[in-house]
Structure formats: C-alpha cells, structure tokens
Amino acid sequence: MSAALSVRDLRVSFKTLLGTVQAVRGINFDVEPGEVLGVVGESGSGKSVSFLGIMGLLGRSAVIEGSAKVGDVELVGASPRTMRKVRGSEMAMIFQDPLSALNPVHRVGAQVAEMLLAHQHDMTKAQARARAIELLDIVGIPQPDQRARQYAHEFSGGMRQRVMIAMAIANNPKVLIADEPTTALDVTVQAQILEVIDRIRKEMGTAVVLITHDLGVVARMADRVQVMYAGRVVERGDVHSIFQQPDHPYTRGLLHSLPGLGRERLTPIPGAPPNMLQPPSGCAFRARCAHATEACAGELPELVSVRRTETACVRATELEVIS
Amino acid sequence: MSDPVLEVTNLTKNFTVKSAKGLRVIRRTVQAVSDVSLTIGAGQTVGLVGESGSGKTTVGRCVLRLIEPTSGSVKFQGEELVGMKAEQLRGLRRQMQIVFQDPYASLDPKMTVGASIAEPLDIQKVPGNHSDRVAELLELVGLAPDHARRFPHEFSGGQRQRVGVARALALNPSFIVLDEPVSALDVSIQAGVVNLLQDLQSQLGLSYLFIAHDLSVVRHISDMVAVMYLGKIMEVGPAEDLYLRAAHPYTQALLSAVPEPDPVLERERHRIMLQGDVPSPINPPSGCRFRTRCPIAQERCAQEEPALVDRGQGHPVACHFPQSVPVAVHAR
Numbered sequence: 122m123s124a125a126l127s128v129r130d131l132r133v134s135f136k137t138l139l140g141t142v143q144a145v146r147g148i149n150f151d152v153e154p155g156e157v158l159g160v161v162g163e164s165g166s167g168k169s170v171s172f173l174g175i176m177g178l179l180g181r182s183a184v185i186e187g188s189a190k191v192g193d194v195e196l197v198g199a200s201p202r203t204m205r206k207v208r209g210s211e212m213a214m215i216f217q218d219p220l221s222a223l224n225p226v227h228r229v230g231a232q233v234a235e236m237l238l239a240h241q242h243d244m245t246k247a248q249a250r251a252r253a254i255e256l257l258d259i260v261g262i263p264q265p266d267q268r269a270r271q272y273a274h275e276f277s278g279g280m281r282q283r284v285m286i287a288m289a290i291a292n293n294p295k296v297l298i299a300d301e302p303t304t305a306l307d308v309t310v311q312a313q314i315l316e317v318i319d320r321i322r323k324e325m326g327t328a329v330v331l332i333t334h335d336l337g338v339v340a341r342m343a344d345r346v347q348v349m350y351a352g353r354v355v356e357r358g359d360v361h362s363i364f365q366q367p368d369h370p371y372t373r374g375l376l377h378s379l380p381g382l383g384r385e386r387l388t389p390i391p392g393a394p395p396n397m398l399q400p401p402s403g404c405a406f407r408a409r410c411a412h413a414t415e416a417c418a419g420e421l422p423e424l425v426s427v428r429r430t431e432t433a434c435v436r437a438t439e440l441e442v443i444s
Numbered sequence: 445m446s447d448p449v450l451e452v453t454n455l456t457k458n459f460t461v462k463s464a465k466g467l468r469v470i471r472r473t474v475q476a477v478s479d480v481s482l483t484i485g486a487g488q489t490v491g492l493v494g495e496s497g498s499g500k501t502t503v504g505r506c507v508l509r510l511i512e513p514t515s516g517s518v519k520f521q522g523e524e525l526v527g528m529k530a531e532q533l534r535g536l537r538r539q540m541q542i543v544f545q546d547p548y549a550s551l552d553p554k555m556t557v558g559a560s561i562a563e564p565l566d567i568q569k570v571p572g573n574h575s576d577r578v579a580e581l582l583e584l585v586g587l588a589p590d591h592a593r594r595f596p597h598e599f600s601g602g603q604r605q606r607v608g609v610a611r612a613l614a615l616n617p618s619f620i621v622l623d624e625p626v627s628a629l630d631v632s633i634q635a636g637v638v639n640l641l642q643d644l645q646s647q648l649g650l651s652y653l654f655i656a657h658d659l660s661v662v663r664h665i666s667d668m669v670a671v672m673y674l675g676k677i678m679e680v681g682p683a684e685d686l687y688l689r690a691a692h693p694y695t696q697a698l699l700s701a702v703p704e705p706d707p708v709l710e711r712e713r714h715r716i717m718l719q720g721d722v723p724s725p726i727n728p729p730s731g732c733r734f735r736t737r738c739p740i741a742q743e744r745c746a747q748e749e750p751a752l753v754d755r756g757q758g759h760p761v762a763c764h765f766p767q768s769v770p771v772a773v774h775a776r
Binding site: 163164277278279280307308309310311312313315316334335336337338339340341343360361364374375376378379380381384386387388389390391393 | 495496600601602630631632633634635636638639642657659660661663664697698701702703704705706707708709710711715717718721722737
C-alpha cells in the first residue's frame, strides 16, 4: 500500500531579526490511507509548524526544505498554482479556532459550496449547493438545509468545527490534517467531534493526522503516535506500545506528568524546552533528561527500533524497561 | 471539621444583556449563577468543574466580590461579605486572593516581576522592606530572588504562573481562588505548578477554590468537587466518591467524555454521548436545566426542578432519577 502522505527530511526554519529559528529539524514519516497518526508534543515542538509548512501556509519568512509527497505530487517547492490545486482536494486542514477560519459575511452553505466549485470544475452551482447540504448532514449538523443559509456567528463552537470538517472533506482528500481540532471545545462537544472525525476516516478511508497536546485524545483516536520534541521526532510506535512501553525518556516523562489514580504527587519534567535559535548539540532533551550522559551531546540521535517502538535515544537500550 | 473559611449560601448572579431586535434594544436577564451553595473548610480544596457557560468563573468572582452578587450570602471566616462597605472589604481582601488562567495577561508587561509582586503590599500599605518579602516569595514559588528584576516576557509560561502565585501570596492570604491556573500550560510544566500549589497549601494552611474544566487535575487536587451546569450545581461530593460513584447523568456523561491516556480503556469503554450543545443561559430549560441533553429525561424533569439533596447516593445530587451504574472509567 502506498502512503497517502510521505515526508522525508523535512526542515522548517524562520529568518528572524535574532537569527534563524530551526523549528523543524529533519523529520521523516508516512501516513497510510485510513489510519490516524497522532502527533504529540509541547508548544514549540514543531508539531503544527511541520504541517503548516507542508501545506504551504507559513508565509515568506519560512524556509522549507526536504520532501513531502501526497501521492506523486511533491509539495516542497511546488508552485502556488500546484499548491492551490492540492490544498482542499488532496489534503485539507482544520484548525483549533473554527470561527477565525470561517468567513463571517458569507453563508455557511456557500462556503462549503465554494470548496466544491474551486476543485470540481464540471459541477454546477446548484449541484454544489445540494452537495454542500449533504456534507453538512454527513458531519452531523441537524436541519442542514436551513443551517446552510445561516452565518458562522449563528453556530456554536462545536457546530462551527463540524462546518470546517464538511469543507475539509468536500473534495474527498487523501489526507486530513486536524490541528488541535477540539482544544477550544468543551469535553462533551469534543467527544462528538472526535466521533465525526473517526467516522469519516472509516467511511471515506481518509488518512488523518491528529495534532494535539492531549494524550487522552491520542489514546482514544490514534493508530500510531509520533512524539515530537524540539523539531525532531523522538519516538514513534503503535498507540499501545507508546502508552504501555515507551522507551524515550521524554515520552515517559510526559506520561508520568499526568495526574492518575494513586498518584499522590505529580512528576513534572524539570526545566524548559531549548531555544530553537541555538538548538543544543546532540539530543535536545538531554538538559532535562535524568539519564543524560556525555554521549548524548554528540550526534543527533536517529529513530531506531528498540523494543516495541522506534526511539531517538542513544541510551534507549540501556534504560530499564517499563510497562 | 473546624469552622469553614468560606460559606456560600444561595448565591445568585444575574447579568443584563442588551440585544438589538430591529431598532429596538431589548434587555434580557441571564442567570449566570443560580442558587449555589458551597462550603470550604480550612486547608481544604474545593474543585468547581463545568463546561463553558456553567457559571464556575462567575462563582469565583462573586465569592471575592470582584463582581457584585445579585442575591445570596458569602461568609468569609464568619463575616458576611455581601453588602459589606468598601473600606472594610479592602481589609479583608488581604485574606482572599485570586490566580488567573493567563499569567501573561494578568502581569503588567512594563513592570518588573518584583514590582508586580510588591504591588499588593504597596496598595495595602504594608510596613517593612518589600524587596526582602519579594525575594522570599520568589523562593517560595520555586524561582530565584534575582528574577525580581526581570520582566514577564523573559519567563516561560510555567514561571509566569509561579509569579502569579507569588503575587497572590504576598499578603499572606488564607484563601485563594484559582481560576483555571494550569489550563494554559503544557502537561510537563502543569505538573510542577500543581505540586507547588499543593505544597503551599500544606505549608501555609491555605484553602482553595479550584476552578477548572480539566477533570483529571481537579480530581487530583480537590477534597470536594462540585459539578456545575448552566449556573447550577448538579452534584457535589468528596472527590473520590464523586468520580467513582457519579450519580447525576451529567456528571456521568462528563466523566465518560474525558479521554483517558490509556488506549486499551479508551477502545473498550462505554461512552455516554450527549447530543447538541449547552443551551443558552438567557432562556434555560424549565425544570431541570440539563433535561434537554439528558439521556434519561422524563416528563417530571420538565415540570419540577430537582433539589440538590442526597437521595441515598452518599452525596447530594440534583436529579430526580439518580443513576447507580458506575461509569467505566479510571480503571488504570
């Protein structure tokens, strides 16, 4: 099976007055059709920026290198025309704040129809309108024909996110990138939205990249998980292995810092993420890692299969197995 | 339990909202908090959870009289705050403080962190050397005394929240409202701030009203938890009891909606899906406010509002038909 999205040695950096911020420093991964890849990491780990970069949404100060292919189409360095064709048809993205992503002065139905008309040139306006209503129905908006005539401000947060999903899936994309899609929503509404995403993946076979800081959401939704730290993938594996037997000290630290049953005291990870203007040599996590030795300051650790996961830690094999 | 630090009885807060209908301005009343009663004992943490619009933040503000309650009583160490004169209240404010969610927005970017922490001391005209006290406070929250000369932008989110805590502690309060104090922080940082809050509580004998939407953090830190929905308390009880034996369908739905960081549990568990969104508090449903989304609502729920009483569940539940089926969560 060929990957829906294939990324090789992707680098994203920003030129700033203070120097170059190396936000993403060479990451490789594939997303298979119909799977959910969970991407987790703290703020500044590069989890959003890598996908914004792939989608060509970063603006001019960003320098994007490496390769990202959807099917056979190379996205890094692609012309604006190619990108416009790919965005919304091959790949679509939804964001944390659906209100700022919707146009306040256009009816919701018209915005969904616009997505269809932009990519399906043989479609008539009437067909697009009818399909837009169908799409609103698919994402679980009640009375879609009436709701299609309303404006974004007449929708609740959860309903707006459903509209975003309807727009995103309008042209049956191969890949749906969901960047913190439920972070701004209440938990009972979050559960509804996650169910919509899950259903779409199952019914349409869309590959889903779920970017989130919420490890609970990842545990619920993801087939595989990729943990990012300081612009690198530090660990990757199937969801059960990542949660049951993680090998990277950072992944372990993240899981340990969560409140849980029988935990009298929480275990924070000491320190703060490094400054990406001058990333440290070797493993970027070593300053916060209890297991760091001199060896960790050497080369950038690459992902290698250790036990049940792939881990970018030179000491991974020496570390005690936890389960 | 000794005398409560805070005793809230039948607290209600109405806001007037204006909306335009054509050229006419219509004033309508939103009952943000409706008949809320709760008690916080000395050295205790009461967690207040609920979704947006539940009124949890409004309760926190009313308790400190940062906004004026419409009716009801708030007693702090036996003294009635509602209707108290401003000068007298200012004196009592030394005892009661607040920490906000966003430490960046609640610190003045043009003031050094030291000046921000010393500000309450200046306002209350506390005698003595303020810079010594600032240094002491910074150490208390796990920062270095020389951080006092720096500005908020030089700190990380977690450090800034520690500054917010130091400022709240400046006047030696006995009670602090913590309004989503860790929601904006990454989990690895959040854990450190939660630990700090717990340490300070045991060191200084503080009482907390901990307002949050993250149920797992609330469970970890609270002795008692109250669940709010559309301005009313739906269920209240000791933290463990409430989480293990939730009897209100809303509490159960809320607990079952929270994704647990355990893929095995997540794939097996039975989830109670609520339909739709929280209704508008301008026009709350008759009877039980939760009934429009409740999976077990009956006719009685629309007519008669359920009182918040113990119906044999071991803790008060505002539901005519409390459930005894435990929610399959937290099997870790």
